[in-house]
Amino acid sequence: VFDELYRSGKVELELVPQGNLVERIRAGGSGIGAFFTPTGYGTPIADGKETRVIDGRGYVLEYPIKADFALIKAYKGDRWGNLVFRKTARNFGPVMATAAKVTVAQVEEVVPLGSLDPETIVTPGAFVNRVVAVGLGAQ
Secondary structure, three states: OHHHHHHOOOOOOOOOOHHHHHHHHHHHHHOOOOEEEOOOOOOHHHOOOOEEEEOOEEEEEEOOOOEEEEEEEEEEEEOOOOEEOOOOHHHHHHHHHHHEEEEEEEEEEEEOOOOOOOOOOOEOHHHOOEEEEOOOOOO
């Protein structure tokens, strides 16, 4: 189905290197209007995008990505939405939380307020709208 929709021009596909993807999301959450990156310069990824040479090095202009909703997974959270992550969930979860209008965090455990070590909190509750406990081993 996707192939047919893509070939007919009804849907668009954009290939984005993983580093550029996370940086675009981070820019969206930080209020950055656009940024230049050397990744993709001189490749098909740069086709149709503004490019510049700065200090002898080529760059591609990338725009931020924002979301209406972010559904993220964290290890623990409190009812205020302060989140602690484990392993690879820390890669995109925190930046997605900042770039979304509404963030829903799925956690293994909701802990009492004040029980999270402030040094381990990666995403503060200001970026989280809902916390949903799924329990250990839930799928």
